[in-house]
Amino acid sequence: MQEPLDVLIAKLASIGRLLPEYETAIRQLPIRVSQLDRGDDAVMEGQIMGHCCVVIEGLLQRHKHMQDGSRQILSFHPAGDIPDLQSLHLRKVDYTLSATTPTTIATIRHSDMQAMLRKHPGLTDLFWRDTLVDAAKFLTWMMLIGQASAEARMAHLFCEMFMRLKSVGTIDSFEFPFKVTQSDLADALGMSIVHANRTLQELRSAGLLIFASGQAEILDWPRLSELGQFDPAYLHLADE
Structure with a gap:
């Protein structure tokens, strides 16, 4: 039976070496699963973050609005992505994440993520690689x-x-x-x-x-x- 964070494990395995103990640590993370309808915001620009989110199913879009109301979509995020991972260090986000379609997300408290990374430093390298790949897409x-x-x-x-x-x-x-x-x-x-x-x-x-x-x-x-x-x-x- 597939667990909610299996898509995150698959995403990380697609960009680097994921040891079995890393998979176990990720599956043990406490999560809160939420359902979003199209147009619902997962993260709002200016929000002070205490958690980050994983796309379990569906699609999120990262976007910003100009003063005249026009919108620029900066990226799309399918299952497996953690589009706000940088909020671990930049707590105030400068973009909005919205559901492009009915979407399931899992939120992970920063404190739980940081505890896992302290215990498994190799995972820090892998998550850092993920943010660098995100930058390459930009x-x-x-x-x-x-x-x-x-x-x-x-x-x-x-x-x-x-x-x-x-x-x-x-x-x-x-x-x-x-x-x-x-x-x-x-x-x-x-x-x-x-x-x-x-x-x-x-x-x-x-x-x-x-x-x-x-x-x-x-x-x-x-x-x-x-x-x-x-x-x-x-x-x-x-x-x-």
Whole structure:
């Protein structure tokens, strides 16, 4: 029977060596499981944090708002991610984490996480690696929004989400759930909703990707990854 934190264990194992005693320590962490509806906030900008959260099922998005109300989505976080891990040291967060779809999260008190890391210093290295991989994703995201075409940005996003889901064992084919709206895609990729819709249609017409009702299917991985200039090296997967 799968335990709630098995997805976190799978995520950490995908980026480094996870010893059996580390798995045991993670499973013994006290957690509080919560259900979020789409649009519910898991973390709010300016919040003083005493815990961090693990995505058990579903999808969170990290975003910020401009003074005029416009939104920039900075990252998507599927099962296995701890998107606010940095709150262990930066207690006041400068972003909001919201549920993109009905989502299950597990919250872990900072004190419990820190006690585990003191007992197992090797886990500290692995969690530090996870935050560095997160930073590498931000760098790639920034480069794409600033320099790549709309088609390349869209292609790269779907390639990345496929690879991240595959690495933790939640999918085993090129068809996978990605329950975002075209408005979400637009806010993530720096384009209008109309442009996002047109770009998706162009990828479909080219025989590369089908995306509808929160379900994606990659039709031609080599061509889609080439269009998106997708090189998974920045994900630093253990079995790359």
